[in-house]
Amino acid sequence: MTSGAACFVDACVPVYAAGDEHPYKAPCARIVVAIADGEIEAATDTEVIQELVYRYHSIGRQDAGLRIAGRLMSIVGWVLPVTRQDADLFLGLSRTYPSLRPRDAIHVAVMIGAGIERIVTADRHFDQVREVQRVDPLDLKW
Numbered sequence: 199m200t201s202g203a204a205c206f207v208d209a210c211v212p213v214y215a216a217g218d219e220h221p222y223k224a225p226c227a228r229i230v231v232a233i234a235d236g237e238i239e240a241a242t243d244t245e246v247i248q249e250l251v252y253r254y255h256s257i258g259r260q261d262a263g264l265r266i267a268g269r270l271m272s273i274v275g276w277v278l279p280v281t282r283q284d285a286d287l288f289l290g291l292s293r294t295y296p297s298l299r300p301r302d303a304i305h306v307a308v309m310i311g312a313g314i315e316r317i318v319t320a321d322r323h324f325d326q327v328r329e330v331q332r333v334d335p336l337d338l339k340w
Contacts, residue, residue: 204239204275205333206309208319209249212270214335216262222320225335229318234273240318241276243308249301276312280304284311295326306330 207229214226232238247267254263271277280288287307292300306327309317316331317324324332 204241204312204314205316205318206305206314206330207233207240207242207246207270207274208305208317208321208324209246209253210320211318211335212250212266213253214320216266222335225338226320229335229338230269230273240274241278241312241314242270242274243278243305244280245301245304245308247271247277278308278312280308281311284308287311291327291329298323298327 210222211226211229214220214222215230217223229238233240247270250267250270251260251263254260254266284304284307287310288300288304291298291303291306295303298306302321302324305317306324306329309315310329314330316333318333318335318338320335322332322334324330
């Protein structure tokens with residue numbers, strides 16, 4: 199499993215880092231570099247990898263999605279699977295937080311199963327989840 203100090207990297211971080219100019223582009227690019235340099239201990243899950251490839255595939259840029267997903271996999275310490283226990287927890291989280299998107303509820307379930315308490319994401323809907331702490335890329339100080 200992971201260290202309790204690790205943070206979970208949501209799909210939006212590499213998407214913003216690789217994307218067009220946006221207020222999140224530079225902060226997310228710095229996060230990606232800090233992970234690659236070992237300054238940030240990070241994990242993600244197989245669902246984030248799928249999400250990245252799916253997003254870019256849906257806009258006709260599958261090669262970019264494969265490249266971004268592969269790069270994320272190469273720099274994070276862990277790419278966590280979704281286990282049966284995570285799936286069970288996902289169902290409970292989906293009941294507790296009905297407005298939380300299912301793909302995000304699965305990330306939270308994987309985080310809980312791995313003992314990860316922080317998620318780096320611009321997605322504010324994670325703020326409703328008591329079991330994890332959202333770290334906004336704009337709030338990180340360099």
